[in-house]
Structure formats: C-alpha cells, structure tokens
Amino acid sequence: MLVGASAGTRYCIASATSCTFHVGSQTEDSSTKDSTGDWAESEIVGLSWDASTDALVVATDPINGNGQTAPSLMSLMLAKTKVYLQFSTTSPGVSNNRTTTTGVQYSGTAYITDISMTATNRANSTVSVTFTGTGALATP
C-alpha cells in the first residue's frame, strides 16, 4: 500500500506487516408484492471503500527515508489531509518489495480515520491505520 499527500508522492507504508483493502456495496431491499417467490430482491444504491494497514512503529523509514511511518501518518491525520492511496502488487525482491507492478492496482483518495499505536512490554510497538475512501476508486 502506498500513501501520500499527492498522487505523485505516494510512498509505501514502512515496516508494514499487513494491509487490507475493502470495497462494499450498499444495497436496499427492492422486494415488492410483484416479486416472485419469497426471496428478497435488492438493488445496489452506493459503493464505498476503505483500507487498513498494520506496521511496526519506526521513527524513520529504515529503507530509503521516504516510507510512511506512524509519525508521518499521524501528522497527515491530525491535519485532516486528504491522502492519495494505492493498493498494488509489487515486484518481489526489487527495492525491498516497493516497486509496484501493474498486476493488481487500485487507487483513490481517502482520509485517515483511525490510528491506534500500541506498545506492549517486551514486544515491538505496532500501529494500526484505517483509511476511509472518498470518491471513486480507480481500477486497472
């Protein structure tokens, strides 16, 4: 997952351990007395998307200094910055798995709506970040 304040400055989440991409459809029941059988019928009335990532807490990106860290994501959130997000496959082993490929790519704009930073004794500190999409999702 790549995140940035503009489309041209999206960087990978540094030290990420997982990321999730989710698209949802809102439906409304359109069953009427004219519907045949007892099965419900529905129509899609809206779409939404969100993403999330878990990462180790690092003060600075240990790879090339550009990656998004817990502090940089927190700064974007507190400033209510609309971020540009890309969920993409990457080339294994190329530039620490940070070179994107065209296999699977989804992008859009979002707000960071949740950050939770946890520090457990005798463990690595971790951060969980949630992004709520605003506007359309661009698909390959």
Next chain:
Amino acid sequence: MATIKGQNLRIFIDTKVVAAATSCTLHVSTQTESFATKDTPNDFDEVAPVGLTWDASADAVVSDGTRLSGSGVSCSVDTSLSTLKKADSNPIVLHPGETIDLTGSAGTTNIGLVTLSGSTYTSVGYAQGSYDYTNSSTTDKTVYIAAANSTVTIAYSVVDEDGNYLPDLIYAQENKTLVDVEFAITDGVINRDISSSLYTGEAYITDIQVNSQNRAISTYSITLTGVGDLS
C-alpha cells in the same frame, strides 16, 4: 531496523509515568460525514472529516509503589550524635525518584544514610528517630542504613515517588481531574527518562478496571479520554 520496542513507548500522566505498565495504546479517530449528492458523478460515497477525537489506555500491575521493605536492622556503632556509621552491611539501591523511609525503634537517636567509596563513608543525611531521603538524581544511588547509637532496630521501605500507581489514578478520576497526558519514547536506568516526546494533550480518566484472578497477579486497565487537541 530501528523499531521502537514496546517497553520504550510509555504514557505519562501529569509528568509521572504509569508505573509497572505492561502495555499502553494511543488512539486517534476522525469523524467523517458523507456529502454525496445527486450531483456526485458515480456511485462511490464522498466523505469529509468533521471532527477528531483521541484517547489513550494502559494496562499495569497493581502495586502501591513499595519496591523494598524490611525491619530488624540492628547495629552497634559509633555513639556520636552527629557521626553516622554504616549500621547494616546490605547496600540499598535507590532508583531515580525513589524515597527510602527509615523508622527507628524506641530510644533511637540519629538514624540516616551513608554512601561508601572505597573504605570511606560519607553521610547523606540523618535525623532523630526517623529519616527519609529521595534520590532526585537521574542515576541510581547506593546507600547504607546508619545509626548513631547502639542496638537499635530500624524499619525501612523504599517507595517509588516518581510514578502513577492505582491509588493515584483512582483519586484523579474521583476528583474529575483534568490531567496532562504525554506519549513518549523512554530510556534510562528504569526506562522513565523521556528521550523523545511524541504527543501531548489533556484528558480525563474515564475508566479504571481492576482485575484480580485467583493465583494470578492483580492488574488494572485505565482509559483516558482526550479533551481538546493532541499535539
């Protein structure tokens, strides 16, 4: 890779660390509202941030802050009222912020503490009957209990004055105290020196839950709800 270990991220309440903590969490949340209208060119929702909230929580072991205690220190030493000599051969290490309280048995004259360098004793301080001393430096201090008259017994306890324990936090919650909260990276002798402050704000203690299972260490969880901005 310079990951930050969990033990080096701590929560401070009114400048004192949550003592004996096992974990802590900082959570920030953005409220959004949908503004999708009939003019929105596709089926995707459009949202805008309308508010921010934050909260913090910690889990810790229940303790009253007493790290060491003992009694029955007896001595037979120099009888000068102003000259103390080591009464007990066991050194006591005071961590930064710790206080040692000494109480002498009936008939005790001056009791206090000395430090030892080589074979030289240096008085830290003394008082008649009872004495307490706080290590206000940033390093450990090794002291020995000392007395001025013979055959006394001295009870002692070493208490952490530099941390928030369960009674302190319940008191703040009951009094609806608005506390200063700091989420910081720490290091130092007992991992309480702030090497980098990350986020600060004010909060109320809104939840404390104490758990005491049979045959287990008692623990508690505390939740602080932010008031105003987190910076």
